[in-house]
Structures are given as structure tokens and as C-alpha cells.
Amino acid sequence: MSSHENATDDARVIQLRPGRRPAPQAAPAREPLWRDLVGDVLRSERLAQERTLKDVADEARISMPYLSEVERGRKEASSEVLAAAARALGLTLAELLGRVQGEIIKVGALTSVAPAQASTSVSSFAPAQASAGASALRRGEVRLAA
Template identity: 45%
Template sequence: MAEIIPLQRSPRPTPRDVEPLWRDALGDRLRRLRHERGERLADTAERAGVSPQYLSEIERGLKEPSSEMIAAVAGALDVTLIELTAAVVDDLRAQASERAAVGCRADFALAA
């Protein structure tokens, strides 16, 4: 009689394994900039010419804003597109380094 061997399934990626989306990193950075200025969502949204609801959705990574919208929100926060883009890139690099470090620690733990 043949033995039944269960198939090994590859583990599903955890949120830590998944690379963040640009819109998530952008939204996080915009929210941090707004908080650093001590502003309410409505104040920044008004200066940018967008609704507070739309700005909230951008900050939460639910909307994929156009370049014009990003420029408007950046201007409302007194940062240039270059500064904003560089900050988002730095955030993404830091997250990638953290993910690599966590993966490396997990590899060493498995080897032990």
C-alpha cells in the first residue's frame, strides 16, 4: 500500500516580507510632515486645494495621487517634490534594510 505524503506548502508572505508600495511610503511621509508642522488634516487640505477626505486617503495609502496632487500637497507642506521624493526613498531604503536584517537574523536562528 502506498504511503500518503502531505505536500509542503510554501509559507505565505507575512506583511514584514512584502515590499511596501510607493503610495504607502508617500502617505506615511506626508502624514509625518503634517504632524511635524502641528497641522490638522483640514488645514493642509485647504491649502493644497483638496478635500480633507482625499488627503486622508492619500496619507493612508488608499489613493494613488497624480503628480499634480502630490505637488499640491507638498507645496502646502512647504517641501519641494525633490525633497519629498528623496525622503520617501530614504524611508523605503530604511525599511528594506530592516527587512534584510530581520531575514538575516531568522537565517541565523534556523542555522543554530
């Protein structure tokens, strides 16, 4: 008998075309980090005032690279740094944190919406008008009220 005749009937099958895989599930929307929202609010206010990063950093006595990192959500700033940046922008720490809270509520509402409904782009926020206490909307922005 040859070795071929002694082989078992089990054959190894190699798939040339992989079978259909189930469609990947959409990842649940993640809640934003505090530092991201703080940075977004600081940057938005600075840009609304048409001020440079250097100008605000100098007035706040914060290094420009550090303020840039805070605005981009790369650094978790201390309350002293946040207060200094807020003052340089003409805000109190309470006003800054209130705006961040508003963003948390707004983004939280978006993350709880079904992914198909949440695909509409919503601008992060508009700068608040200090005198009237109301927010001015930029063209194309959508405001959500909680």
C-alpha cells in the same frame, strides 16, 4: 453467507486527533507600496508641523477626504496632487520624493533582514529640519543609514 462476511478487509479509519502538521513558514516580508510610503511621509510632516488635515488640504486645494486617503495609502496621488500637498507643507516635490526614497531604502534594508532580527520595532521616520537638512529623532526612534 452474510453481507458482513463478504465485506473486504479494508476498513475506513477516521483520525480522531489530527497528526502533527509542520510549523507554518514565516511569510517573507513584503516590500511596502509607493503610495503607503508617500502617505507616511506626508502624514509625518503634517503632524510634525502640528497642522490639521483640513488646514493642509485647504492650502493645497485638495479635498480633505482625498488627502486623508492619500496619507493612509488608499489612493495613488498624481504628481500634481503630491506637488500641491508638498507645497502646503513647505516642501518641494523633490524634497518629498527624496524623503520617500529614503524610506524605501530604509524599509528595503529591514525586509532583507532575517525575520527574527526584523522583529525590533523601528519608527517610520522623523520630520526633517528644513534649515539644517538633518532629521530630528523622536524618543524611541532608530535611524538606519544606507
